[in-house]
Amino acid sequence: MNHLKTAVLLAGLTALFMAVGFLLGGRGGMMIAFVVASGINLFSYWNADKMVLRMYGAREVDETTAPDFVHMVRDLAARAGLPMPRVYIVDNPQPNAFATGRNPQNAAVAATTGLLQTLTADEVAGVMAHELAHIKHYDTLTMTLTASIAGAISMLANFGMLFGGGHRENGSPFGAIGTILMVILAPLAAMVVQMAISRAREYEADRGGAEILGRPMVLASALAKISGTAHHVPNYEAEANPATAHMFIINPLSGARMDNLFSTHPAVENRIAALRELATRTGSGTWPPSGPPAAGKWQDAGAASRGPWG
Structure with missing residues (x-):
């Protein structure tokens, strides 16, 4: 079912990409956009995970x-x-996490x-178990492709604005109206992608992560x-690339931009309530006591002790 959803989503995004090309350059622009979109789909399938990791300056870590x-x-x-995914740390003060990769054999957290x-x-x-659940459910394929x-x-919309897209001589049937539409469609593109990713995926990953842990x-x-912390700590990379917001365990955007009118x-x-219900139903514990942050153990090389997961 997830493979079918991915195919439908990619078809919708490709159609939107072609519509942007049509508004910028008429039928010729639409055909060019179709060729470009096909290439992006193929390229993204193999490379979108690397692009996202590079976008956030993630550094791979090992034993x-x-x-x-x-x-x-x-x-x-x-x-x-x-399978063991590749493991990365992102130097960013906002508490957050994400998973990426086209399948469990080529995944990263x-x-x-x-x-x-x-x-x-x-x-x-618990957070990493949630991300592993996304990998197990093949959600990361959809997440990485849609972000790309x-x-x-x-x-494409920004390119049209910079280089005179929408003018009648460029083949657009709408002229200046096409340019105005691009101004509107560019910020809306991120919203369309965010809405296309079902919120049910987060509930399922919460449940799957809780079962793993x-x-x-x-x-x-x-x-x-x-x-309680994320929305007060800006994530500038996410703000610059709002189409990737759906990949994180918590929305990384501040809410100051119109990208957040529709949240993924x-x-x-509601997520906590669902987890509380799961805990009650399975008899698997109550709210855990507070403890020291994990950074002293996991953030840098030369940690003093292995801890319960070493």
Whole structure:
């Protein structure tokens, strides 16, 4: 079913890309946009994960540079029945995380330094279990592809504005109206992508992550902490690339831009309520006590101790 949703979503984004080309250059522009969109779809399938990681300046870590963090992800991946993903840390003060990759065999998980500095070790494990659930459900394929195509739509609209798109001599049947439409469509492109990603994916990843970890309220505690901090700490890379917002466990955008009129993420209160219900139904624990942040263990090489995941 996820493969079908991905195909439908990509077809819709390709159609939108072609519509932008038509407004900029008429039928000729539409055909060029179709060829370009086909190339982007193919390129993105193989490379979108690398592009997103590079966009956020993610640095890959291993057993030498972040032993406890990597060992924790390895343990969780084994519990989930997944291959070991590549592990990255993003130097960003906003507490957040995301997963990317076209399939479980070519996946990566990334956590920000803000996440490691804010959450306890168990809470970080809950967040990474959520991201591994996205990988297991093949959500990351949709996430990476839509982020790439949506970014291309906005770039095409900006290109048209800079180089005179919408003028009748360029083949556009709408002239100046086409240019105005591009101004409107460019910011709306990110919203369309965000709305196309079902909020149900986040609920499913929460449930899947809680099952991998075996402690739903640990993830609930992490969500409460992240949401209470994230929107007060700007993520400038995400603000510059709003089409990638749906990839994060919590919406990384500040809400100051119109990109946030439609959010891809369910309300945190509802997600916590769903996890609380799961914990009650399975008898798997209550709200965990507070603890020290995990950064001292996982953020840098030379950690003093392995901790429970080492």
